[in-house]
Amino acid sequence: MLEGKARVEDTDMPPRMQAAATSAASRALDLFDVADCRAIAGHIKAEFDKRYGVGWQCVVGANFGCFFTHTSGTFIYFSLERLSFLLFKAAAAASSS
Numbered sequence: 001m002l003e004g005k006a007r008v009e010d011t012d013m014p015p016r017m018q019a020a021a022t023s024a025a026s027r028a029l030d031l032f033d034v035a036d037c038r039a040i041a042g043h044i045k046a047e048f049d050k051r052y053g054v055g056w057q058c059v060v061g062a063n064f065g066c067f068f069t070h071t072s073g074t075f076i077y078f079s080l081e082r083l084s085f086l087l088f089k090a091a092a093a094a095s096s097s
Contacts, residue, residue, distance in 0.1 A: 011077065012074075021048070025040070025044055025080050031043060037083065044058045076088070
């Protein structure tokens with residue numbers, strides 16, 4: 001297990017879900033090479049899809065920008081080791097009637 005502690009930059013997740021996100025990231029970093037951001041993100045997404053239902057999105061990297069809409073209470077942005085992690089559940093698309 002990694003020694004580093006996650007630093008939460010921004011979130012609207014409940015504390016228990018935040019802990020699950022940082023723990024999933026730590027496990028992913030133990031399983032995959034730190035350069036394999038796609039595999040790390042896929043692992044975290046799969047854990048959250050299984051635990052909290054489908055629709056989760058995860059971005060992992062050292063330098064990225066983003067713009068998205070998320071379901072309230074499902075967003076976290078944190079750093080661990082040299083990487084940043086963005087995890088959120090996508091908001092349902094509004095119907096255009």
